[in-house]
Amino acid sequence: MDLDRRKFLKVIGITSLSLAIGKDIKAEDTKVNKEFNGVLYDASRCKGCHGCEYDCSEANSLPEPAIIDEDAPPRKTDETRRTVVNKFETSKGPVFTKIQCMHCNEPACVAACLTQAMYKTPEGAVIWREDKCMGCRYCMISCPFDSPKFEYHSPNPKIEKCSMCFETRISQGEIPACAENCPNDALLFGNRRELISEARRRIYESPDQYIEHIYGEHEAGGTCWLYISPVPFKELGMNTKLQKESYPALTKGFLYSVPSIFVLVPALLLGIQQATKINILPKENEDE
Amino acid sequence: MNKDLTDSIAAERLSVWKFILSEFKPKGKILTPFNVISVPIILVGIILIVIRFWKGIGAVTNLSQEIPWGLWIGFDVVTGVAFAGGAYVLTFMVYILNMRKYHSIVRVTVLNGFLAYLFYAGALLLDLGKPWNVINPVIGNNFGVSSVLFLVAWHFLLYMIAQLIEFSPAIAEWLGARRAHKILSGMTLAAVIFGITLSILHQSGLGALYLMAKEKIHPLWYSEFIPVLFFVSSIFAGLGMVIFEGSISHKVFFKQISDEHHKEQRGIIHGLAKICTATLFVYFFLQLIVFIHGKRWDLINTPMGYWYLVEMLGFVLLPMLLFFYSYRTNNILMIRLASILTMLGVIINRLNVTIIGFRWDIAVHYVPSWMEIVVTLTVLLTEIWIFRWVIRRMPVLWESTIWKKDNPV
Structure with a gap:
């Protein structure tokens, strides 16, 4: 004994x-104490030109998007496209929504990853690191937004998802390709805290143009990607049943x-x- | 130790490799119905596995971006590991509670558990996109310690080692390695204690894997108590398997089992039925609390609600009552029937959480492809092949008389 x-x-x-x-x-x-970057998407400004889809595929060397039929059912991101813009017929006429990874403040995928392949950078972007990933797809099970996509038809598959252009652009001091090239200023890249203030300002200054809700401020514990819209987010096919606490x-x-x-x-x-x-x-x- | 004995051991050592080689020859009849059915399935399965590694997972499975885990995880891993739970329950009873009555079935149960883990963890490799990176969470600085899967993966690995140590005296007896036998037998208790702790954590951990999929699992099967429910159900899943497997082994390997053990079997099954009744009752009660606590009455009058009632009443409450009635009346046949019902119930429960209830609300539901089913059968049948190979050679069901004195407990 x-x-x-x-x-x-x-x-x-x-x-x-x-x-x-x-x-x-x-x-x-x-102690690094950096503030997260983020992008504010303003659905009232987006005209649905799909330019961001082309910029995204070019910046991330993905195949060029196929011809887009706006009357077909809403498309989803997959292993060949990291972002898509869909048209929704809403109570206030057609409104567009862009979907991509939301870059949660406390990402479920990062907590789920057993090899640290999913990684939340101090700058805010959630990135996927190929050399660490073992392809278990637990990130896909855990993600409340269904963001990570898997190459099912490859013997050496990758996880595809928006990386906020972290490796190719943000780390070089540039801003994400979609936000840089948006002709209607529907995408605004910046510091997440300041983006929330900006979103509040827009809602306050034109209360008729927006509903009083910043999607992503509290959803899933807060996300770096923020949305404001003229119609309730349910009408834009977005998941409104998410909890306010973080998923981890x-x-x-x-x-x-x-x-x-x-x-x-x-x-x-x-x-x-x-x-x-x-x-x-x-x-x-x-x-x- | 006298000189003759040492000499004979030295001679044995030399011939160990020869002996192992000779043991690879098949024993028993070759053209049995089991062989005739299993060999073609295994061959097709191997071809499918080659295609899977050549063309990618999508070539053989019906998995999609919405449903990334299918039959290979939901059935092979999550359900299979629950059935392997018998090993930790029995080692707890025999080595911790010192219930000698169950000693004769410990080895076969531990062997079953070990092979189950070996093959189901192997099945996990088939499902990994980049299986060569599976060592990342084990070595290097890629420890994702906040991940439940990290915990489960490590526990699988450690528990397999613990089970191998628990079983190793039988291998030592088979090879005639007397000194190794003594050392390995001495490690049994430590391995058992470690193994039970690991089992509690990873049986519940398999449930905890799904905690973050809060909105994706049907609310009747999702609750923060999934880990507890998975742990409790692994007890009767494991014991149901022990009763079921024991009944088959006693027919198939009749000659291997001593008369003494044949006589014991009735008492063992009777005792296990009692434990099953108790744990099924605890589980049913827990499910009831979760149901009432979660205020889920309005979900009952839906198709998924009826399915939930079928699971709870037909495959938890009914086998519980059957176990209770049959151990009171000492009806072995009914105990076996109850164990089959219990096992079906566990399969249904695990599939409800992992496949049927997972994204129950989307348009395109996941149905496993025939190729996924064949690969699953291949894993299962290969395991039975290895199990049979070991049973026919190593002292698992029988005790070798020479070794009897050395055996602890």
Whole structure:
């Protein structure tokens, strides 16, 4: 028993030490204190020219978008296109919506990824890193917006999703291709905090033109991509049932219980084993 | 140890490799119905696996961007691992609670569990887009520690090692390695304690995987208690499998089993039926609490609601009552029937969470392709082949008399 206790203390010591060190590293990370970049999409300004789709495919070397039939059912992003613009017939006439990865503040895909292939950069973009990914598609299960797309027909498949042009443009000091080239100024790239102020200003100055809701301010714990619109977002085919808390918070309780189970259960099992062992000793002697 | 014995051990060691080679020859009849059916399926399955790695996952599966996990995860991994739960429950009963009555079935259950993990984790590799990167979360600095899947992956790996240690005395007996046997037997208790802890965490972890898919799973099957429900149901899933598999083994491998064990079997099944009744009751009660707590009455009068009632009443409550009635009346046949119902119930439950209830609201539903089913069968049948190979050679169902004194407990 002595040895077991010593071992037990050793494990506790190592665990607490590693916990302490782990916390230190995390604390350093937050010291960077950068504010997230984001993009504000104004549905009342978008004229549906689909230029951003072409710019996106060019900037990310994806196949050029096929001819777009606006009366067909709304398209979705897939492994060949990171963004699409759809037309919706709404209570205020036709309104366009652009969809792409929302770049959550606390992304479910990043929490889900077991290899850190999905990564939230300090600048705000959520990127996918090919060399780390093992293709388990747990990010796709977890993402509330269904953003990551998978190449099902490739022996060496990739995950395709909007990266806010992080590697190709933001890291070089440029802004995302779609936001740079939008002819109607429907896309505004900037600091997320300032974008929310800007969105509020637009809603305040022309209350008839917008509904009073910034999609992405609180959805899924807040996203870097923000939307304002003249009609309720439900009419634009957007998911309005999302929770306000971040999605990784849903697994927090389970993950927090792991260390305590790891410490308590073995001790309990060893205790039960020792306690029940005595009952069978006389029996064993009888056998011999 | 006297000189003769050491000599004989040295001679044995030399011939170990020869012995292993000779053991690869088939024992028993070759043209059995099982072989005739399984061999063509396995061959087709291997071709499909080659196509899958050549053309990509989409070439053989019906998976889509909305439904990225299908039969291979929902059935092979999530359901298969639940059925392998018998190993941790039985090792808990035998090594922790010292219930000697169940000792004779521990080895076969642990073997079953180990092979299940080995093959279902193997099936996981088929489903990975880049399986060569599977070592990333194990080595290197790519630890995604905030991921439930990270926890599950590590636990699979560690639990397989723990189970291998639990089973290793049988391998040592087979090879005649006396010293290794002594060392490995000494590690059993540690492996058992570690293994049970790992099992509690990853059985529930498989449920916790789906916690972030909050809006994607039908509300009747989604709750924050999925991990607890998965853990509790793995107990009777595992024991149901032990009863079921035990009944088959006792027919198929009749000669392998000593008379003593044949006599014990009735008592063992009877005891397991009691535990199943209790855990099924706990599970049913938990489901009821989740249902009432979540105020889900309005969901009952829908097609999915009826399906939920079928699962809860037909495959949880009914087998519970059957188990209860049959252990009171000592009706072994009815216990077997109840165990089959229980297992069907677990399959239905896991598929409801992972496939049937997952994105139940979208236009194009996922139905596995015939190729996915054949690959699943290939995994299953290959596992049975290996299981049979081991059973016929290693002291799993029988105890070798020479070794009896060395065996702990």
